[in-house]
Amino acid sequence: MKTLFHLRYFVFISLLAMGCSSGKNALQKGNYDESLIKAVQRLRNAPQNKEALQVLAQAYELSVSSHMRNIDAATNSLDPFKWERVIASYQKLNSLSDELFSCSSCVTSLGQVKRYNEQLKDAQLNAAQARLMRGQELMAQNTKGAARDAYTHFEKALYYQPNLRAAREGLNEAHELALVRIVIEHAQIQSSRYQLSNAYFQEQLANWVLNYNGNKFVRFYTQAEASQVKLVPDQVLNMQFLDFVVGQTYVKEKVEKVERDSVKIGETRADGPIYGKVSATLNTFTKQVSSTGLLELKIIDWNSGKVLRSKRLSGTFVWEDQWANYKGDDRALSKKQWQLVKRKEMRPPAPADLFVEFTKPLYTQLVQEISRYYQRI
Numbered sequence: 115m116k117t118l119f120h121l122r123y124f125v126f127i128s129l130l131a132m133g134c135s136s137g138k139n140a141l142q143k144g145n146y147d148e149s150l151i152k153a154v155q156r157l158r159n160a161p162q163n164k165e166a167l168q169v170l171a172q173a174y175e176l177s178v179s180s181h182m183r184n185i186d187a188a189t190n191s192l193d194p195f196k197w198e199r200v201i202a203s204y205q206k207l208n209s210l211s212d213e214l215f216s217c218s219s220c221v222t223s224l225g226q227v228k229r230y231n232e233q234l235k236d237a238q239l240n241a242a243q244a245r246l247m248r249g250q251e252l253m254a255q256n257t258k259g260a261a262r263d264a265y266t267h268f269e270k271a272l273y274y275q276p277n278l279r280a281a282r283e284g285l286n287e288a289h290e291l292a293l294v295r296i297v298i299e300h301a302q303i304q305s306s307r308y309q310l311s312n313a314y315f316q317e318q319l320a321n322w323v324l325n326y327n328g329n330k331f332v333r334f335y336t337q338a339e340a341s342q343v344k345l346v347p348d349q350v351l352n353m354q355f356l357d358f359v360v361g362q363t364y365v366k367e368k369v370e371k372v373e374r375d376s377v378k379i380g381e382t383r384a385d386g387p388i389y390g391k392v393s394a395t396l397n398t399f400t401k402q403v404s405s406t407g408l409l410e411l412k413i414i415d416w417n418s419g420k421v422l423r424s425k426r427l428s429g430t431f432v433w434e435d436q437w438a439n440y441k442g443d444d445r446a447l448s449k450k451q452w453q454l455v456k457r458k459e460m461r462p463p464a465p466a467d468l469f470v471e472f473t474k475p476l477y478t479q480l481v482q483e484i485s486r487y488y489q490r491i
Contacts, residue, residue: 137169146177150210154217161219170220174210178228181207194248197241201274204234242275249284253291261292262331292331294348294491297340298323301353301409308360311469315477322481332488349422350414351484356426358407358472360465368398374446394442396451401459405468406430409476411483425483429476431468435460 137152150173156166181203188199207230214220214227221227249267252260265288271281298319303312323334335345373393380388406429413423438454440447447455462468 137173138165141169141173141176146173146180147206147210149173150177151213154213154220157219157223158217167219167223170223174214174224177210178207194244195241197237197244200237201234201241204230204237208234238274242271242278242281245271245274246278246281246284249281249288253284253288256291258292258294258331261288264288265292265331289330294332294488295335295345296332296349296351296413296488297335297337297345297347298351299337299353301355303355308358308466308469311466311473312355314470315473318477319480326485328485329488329491332491347416350416352412352414353480354410356408356410358405358469360405360468360472361462362404363462364402364404366400366402368400370396370398372396372446372448372451377445392443392446394440394444394446396438396440396447396455398438398454399436399459401435401462403433403462403468404430405432405472407469407472407476409473409480411480413487423487427476427479427483429472429474429479431471431474433462433468433471435462 135152135156137149137156140146140149140152149169153166153170153173156163157170160166185200185203188196188203193199211227211229214224245267249264249271252264252267265285268281268285268288271278272285275281300316301312301319303309320336323336326332326334334351335343335347339345340347371393372395373391375391376389377392378387379390379392382388409427409429411423411425411427412421414421436454437457437459438451440451440455444452444455463471
């Protein structure tokens with residue numbers, strides 16, 4: 115029993131010692147930032163710990179020296195975006211200073227803890243200017259691809275200097291130049307009978323266009339919107355129903371003999387109820403009305419007339435009805451079969467409604483195809 119107690123006590127003390135590391139091991143391995151943080155954590159709980167105080171002094175000096183060397187190396191490099199590496203080093207130094215300020219004995223021991231706010235501000239300004247300059251260089255190429263890259267540089271410039279007016283203006287100009295404007299034409303259909311149903315399909319697509327946010331460099335317009343602003347598009351989405359069949363009807367009849375045992379079929383005064391088997395012939399009718407169509411999508415470059423993407427999509431909708439009749443003893447029927455017997459044959463939906471139904475899966479495929487294509491550009 116005593117042995118078990120001593121073992122538990124030893125494990126507890128070992129774990130406590132591990133949790134209260136002075137950072138000496140990290141210091142010896144050259145992990146100066148880690149060593150400094152561990153020393154600070156130890157001194158918060160034990161302000162007079164000699165080993166932690168020694169580690170703190172050494173780790174702080176070595177950590178600052180290491181980061182300053184990195185800053186000097188970055189500053190003297192030819193990398194146009196070198197200031198971002200400088201920023202990272204100053205931010206790390208300030209983070210370490212914050213750790214030290216949270217420990218009064220640490221600040222007392224070191225005598226002075228420095229923050230690098232001004233140096234950080236200067237580096238952020240230089241970083242923003244470098245990104246601004248690169249963005250402006252790209253904009254001079256006057257292409258959509260270069261404008262997209264410029265947009266990223268202007269974004270980063272604003273990250274470092276949110277009030278940099280030239281970067282804000284550049285961002286807006288880059289977006290305007292990079293934007294790909296696409297007009298979605300009305301789906302063509304060679305049948306006046308289904309024009310109204312096709313209008314419903316077109317309305318659903320217009321609603322999707324209104325809410326599209328898959329790529330900030332892509333904007334869709336309906337034909338009405340494009341006409342209103344006299345838009346010259348970059349691309350056009352052309353859609354045409356190549357083939358469709360509405361209302362193909364199939365009726366299938368299934369004849370089966372159904373039976374049920376242990377059903378009361380009579381009664382005698384002497385023996386009482388008589389039980390036996392009853393049967394019936396059940397005729398089940400299944401009617402299916404199938405509607406299907408094929409839609410061709412073409413993405414066309416407006417200036418050259420070149421087809422950039424062509425895809426054929428198919429959609430199907432099957433309306434189904436079921437009913438039944440029987441001959442024989444109705445007690446042989448199950449509850450489900452009896453429900454079918456009570457049903458009457460229903461009239462299928464109107465052809466225009468069937469057209470709308472088979473375009474629903476087409477619509478889903480269509481917007482998925484368009485989204486995938488424009489996500490990649």
